[in-house]
Amino acid sequence: MKSSILSGSNNGRNKNKNERSTSDMPRYEQIALEIASKIARKHYKQGEKLYGRSALAGQYNVSPETIRRAVALLQSMNVVVAQPGRGIIVGTAEAAEAFIKEFESRYIVQDMCNQIVQLVEERNRLNREIDEILNKLVAYTTRMAGRLQKIEEIQVPRGSYLVGKSLSAVDFRARTGATVLAVERNGEQIFSPDVSFIIQEADILVFVGPPESKNKVYDLVNT
Known part of the structure; x- marks a missing residue:
């Protein structure tokens, strides 16, 4: 009989987990498991008398009270009989194996509970970080809202001051603070027109700029 709690595993990760579990046990439980393991392996045979409590206390370097509690634990599942x-x-040996399996199940559940607690703590930490970043983002976008540039469109009407003139001739950017991104003409789009581009009647100017540029473009186009 091999106990994963007592004997470990060839898998390093499981071994570390089991070592952590046994080290977390009270000393009397560790002693009870060690005695049960010896019985399961038939190191101690059925009907054989164990050492006295004083001898066991000396063997494990613990107090007689610790041995008394270990023996009481073994008695509770008939691993030993006083x-x-x-x-x-x-x-x-069967009773000893059942005792060991009981503790294996107990500490597997305990280990999973510990992992859940750690994961919940990690999740809460991440949630706090996310909230902090979101708050910073909201504050930043609120400050920037007035400075964000919005794409606008305007159609050049008949008789507009712009008709027949180039963008440079009317000082479009200098007078409005806006940049023409594209011009839609007869259903076709002309992207990134240069400063020599000649504006025609019914052209749709697609422009971008700070909020105050919108009214300036409208005034210039409708002059």
């Missing part, structure tokens, strides 16, 4: 006049008698 018989008046005879002392502590070894039970069956």
